[in-house]
Amino acid sequence: MISNNKIEELEAVARKLRIHIIQMTCAAASGHPGGSLSAADLVAVLYFHKMKHKPNDPGWEDRDRFVMSKGHAAPVVYAALAEAGYFPVKYLTTLRRIGSSLQGHVDMLALPGIEMSTGSLGQGLSAANGMALASKMDKKSYRVYCITGDGECQEGQIWEAAMTSSYHKLDNLTVFVDHNKYQIDGKIEEVKSLAPFADKWKAFGFNVISCNGHDIKSIIEAMDKAEKVKGKPSVVIADTIKGKGVSFMEAKPLDFHGKAATPEEEKQALSELCKIKDIEL
């Protein structure tokens, strides 16, 4: 059982990640806040509770691997890496600047801690499969985690990869779908519906788990359940809200898929996200 203290601690981390997401995308005056905010709780639990990793030794052989398949959610990954100690937090504001390691979409050669470069949607799950296969071939115990977007699941390669995950019984792989229900052109169900979404994953041989993607306890329980299932891969469909934590982004998620807040909006966003206990930020 996870303690309430741990849950509160992770909630605070997620809040910090959200603050960084707003600040760094505003500093860059571009980027993808909506889909970064929706994944913040998942990423907080992964980096600060679930994954075995060593920020001072990013190449540690036995580390768990994390692939952000929706590469445009780079800000949330950078925020987590910085908070975990991979690099100084103040470097976050170099996001998208020329010469920065914080590329618009994650780049594994630019930044230690990034396991796979992504950006062209649909590719991350195949790479995650390769890592999970390597883990098994080498008789290692590391797990592989992969976050995909829901809109991303319109890519055919996701389903090619899903067949690979289940055919090779990759029970050391947990896939998360950041199911925030929006894509650039509109609501997913109005652009090209994924329904029946859970059934699709089931049909492709996955153990399907649902969770509230903004409830730390629910996320942890889902991850724990996924790990216990042997002989097949698991997918956690995380019910999330695009722009989570910032009222005006939640209200107009399409306006903040690939656009940063204005300086005025930034103030409002930060005032909503900052609680007294985070005052040291």
Place this chain on the structure above:
Amino acid sequence: MQDKGHRIVSEIKKLATREVYGKTLVELGKDNPNIVVLDADLSASTKTALFAKAYPDRFFDMGVAEQDMIGTAAGLAACGKTVFASTFAVFGSGRAWDQVRVSVAYTRLNVKIVVTHGGITTGEDGASHQANEDIAIMRAIPNMTVIVPADGVQTEAIIREAAKFYGPMYIRLSRPKTPVHYDKEKDKFKIGKGVVAKDGKDVTIFACGLMVAKALDAAKILAKEKVSCRVVDIHTIKPIDKELIVKCAKETGAAVTAEEHSIVGGLGGAVAEVLVENQPIPMVRVGIKDMFGESGQPDELLVKYGLTTEEIVIAVKAVFKRKK
């Protein structure tokens, strides 16, 4: 090969480069447990089936899913494996181009994309299966090394080198058996270094793949007409051997390129880029003239699409005239 006098080891010996690939992989797999091989439902044709049989634990048939194969290869390579991923050239280059670009080349991962059935000699399967554009689209990707071996002996050497070389590579092999003109004992090859297969002073023929043999034949015919041809095998199209190309341009003053590929963007394009910027000289490209192929036997297609010794002879004469 009907001519003697250049580096012909055997007049009758023919080898399919894909066959050599499969056998070489098996040998490499013996000493190097880190090699993993992937295929996309074509292992019987690409000959990775030989590796699959020898080392079933290190072979994955990814099914009819080239994009997923390339992505999986990237993941395996990210965990330290040396990955050979094979399919037909059209699919390895075209179908999975974006996956090669983002998951393999952008990441500079150790994935060797070794494709077979390159070019028009794929034959009866027709235009959809004839990769005549693959060299162009692969060499446009940063971090890629692109190689087209000339024969079976060179293929073995290149595959062995590839296993030692870190980084993404595209190696293009052929379907039919082609003449062997290199000597396994004597001839050594280095990635990125062209081979002067025959010396000459009037015109240089830069060739790759099965056109190297035809260039050597053309040189023999032209020698009778008092045109001295140098034949240079540019097996590595990227990074191209700029130094050798410029040297040949200076020494011979005219160039012909010969490749089993479109004249757009392949060896001809790569050589032209080097020449125009460094040592402009008259040049003619022999290759497929920006068109799709069709079904037919490989030898018939080579003739119909202008990939012959005679075409090279005509091109050399034309360029030789312009030189004067």
